Amino acid sequence: MSDWQERLRASGHRLTPQRELVLAAVETLGHATPDEVYAEVRRHSEAINLSTVYRTLELLDELGLIRHAHLTDRAPTYHSAGHEHSHLVCRGCHRTISVGRASMEGALGPLAAEHGFVPDYGHLSVFGLCASCAAADH
Amino acid sequence: MSDWQERLRASGHRLTPQRELVLAAVETLGHATPDEVYAEVRRHSEAINLSTVYRTLELLDELGLIRHAHLTDRAPTYHSAGHEHSHLVCRGCHRTISVGRASMEGALGPLAAEHGFVPDYGHLSVFGLCASCAAADH
DNA sequence: GTATTTGCAAAGTTTTTGCACGTGG
DNA sequence: CCACGTGCAAAAACTTTGCAAATAC
Numbered sequence: 132m133s134d135w136q137e138r139l140r141a142s143g144h145r146l147t148p149q150r151e152l153v154l155a156a157v158e159t160l161g162h163a164t165p166d167e168v169y170a171e172v173r174r175h176s177e178a179i180n181l182s183t184v185y186r187t188l189e190l191l192d193e194l195g196l197i198r199h200a201h202l203t204d205r206a207p208t209y210h211s212a213g214h215e216h217s218h219l220v221c222r223g224c225h226r227t228i229s230v231g232r233a234s235m236e237g238a239l240g241p242l243a244a245e246h247g248f249v250p251d252y253g254h255l256s257v258f259g260l261c262a263s264c265a266a267a268d269h
Numbered sequence: 270m271s272d273w274q275e276r277l278r279a280s281g282h283r284l285t286p287q288r289e290l291v292l293a294a295v296e297t298l299g300h301a302t303p304d305e306v307y308a309e310v311r312r313h314s315e316a317i318n319l320s321t322v323y324r325t326l327e328l329l330d331e332l333g334l335i336r337h338a339h340l341t342d343r344a345p346t347y348h349s350a351g352h353e354h355s356h357l358v359c360r361g362c363h364r365t366i367s368v369g370r371a372s373m374e375g376a377l378g379p380l381a382a383e384h385g386f387v388p389d390y391g392h393l394s395v396f397g398l399c400a401s402c403a404a405a406d407h
Numbered sequence: 408g409t410a411t412t413t414g415c416a417a418a419g420t421t422t423t424t425g426c427a428c429g430t431g432g
Numbered sequence: 433c434c435a436c437g438t439g440c441a442a443a444a445a446c447t448t449t450g451c452a453a454a455t456a457c
Contacts, residue, residue: 143411144411144412145410145455145456145457146456146457147411147412149412150412165446165447166446178413179413179414180415181447182413182414182447182449183413185447185448186412186413186448201342205422205446206445207342219384219386219388221386222389228384228386230380230384234380235380238376238377238380239376239377239395241376242368242376246366246368246399246400247399247400247403248357248359248395248397248398248399249397249398250396250397251360251396251397251398254396255395255396257377257381257386257388257393258389258392258393259388259389259392260386260387260389261384261386262384262385265385265387278432282436283431283435283436283437284432285430285431285436285437285438287437287438288437303421304421316438317438317439318439318440319422320422320423320424320438320439321437321439323422323423324423324438343420343421343447344421409455409456409457410455410456410457411454411455411456412453412454412455412456413452413453413454413455414451414453414454415451415452415453416449416450416451417449417450418448419447419448419449420445420446420447420448421444421445421446422443422444422445423442423444423445424442424443424444425440425441425442426440426441427438427439428437428438428439428440429436429437430434430436430437431434431435431436432434432435
């Protein structure tokens with residue numbers, strides 16, 4: 132039995148097809164809103180409801196099996212917890228650059244430590260402009 | 270005529286009482302959701318509608334007279350553009366620590382530059398745990 | 408067997424929009 | 433004057449909830 136299945140059980144939850152499908156969809160999509168997860172799951176099976184997607188995403192997030200961040204102004208975006216990373220989100224073209232946890236921690240760690248603050252790097256999104264949009268902005 | 274009034278005019282917009290009231294409310298409140306701004310404006314005058322608050326906040330944000338960030342998972346929070354700062358948001362107690370632009374830029378600037386990315390420091394929120402909540406978490 | 412989970416439908420919250428009226432310049 | 437801005441009400445977008453039926457274990 133895989134690790135995530137044990138984590139579910141350990142926390143007193145049950146293993147259902149819906150939970151498998153949602154987790155698989157998040158891993159497939161990389162970054163996705165609840166709606167996109169729903170659409171992806173639907174491609175494989177009719178057997179799921181949007182409310183279940185919301186409930187499942189929330190549960191998986193609580194268990195630390197997935198993470199969520201806010202890549203756009205509206206709608207949370209979920210992603211696999213596997214490789215923890217932060218995002219640089221371009222407001223111009225809406226593309227996102229992923230930055231490994233290590234480099235972000237190197238940059239932000241010292242400042243955060245000054246305030247006794249422990250950042251959640253998997254949730255971090257830095258908004259701004261990417262190189263090409265910054266150039267076009269002039 | 271004050272600077273913000275000229276900026277309105279310069280961009281072809283009109284100076285209305287509603288716009289004055291919304292801007293004043295944001296400056297008074299420090300950080301506020303659209304709903305909170307609406308409530309604050311209402312304390313001074315009945316003469317405003319919630320849609321107008323939304324439209325006005327959007328306009329002032331576009332003109333750079335105010336900024337918005339996402340301090341909670343749901344609902345944008347507006348604040349004065351005067352002293353540009355970033356936020357450290359505690360997920361435990363929901364308190365926020367403000368960090369001046371200079372120190373945040375010192376930390377994040379080099380990493381961002383590697384990616385040719387120009388961060389929007391006034392919009393940046395770093396989620397995580399403050400010292401006391403991190404301690405309580407064990 | 409039974410406590411958890413799901414589907415469904417309904418309601419809740421937050422934000423946006425169309426349009427006629429009002430008003431700043 | 434008249435283009436821009438506002439109020440109002442309705443709709444849209446997104447998320448949560450109650451409950452009976454289904455199901456994991």
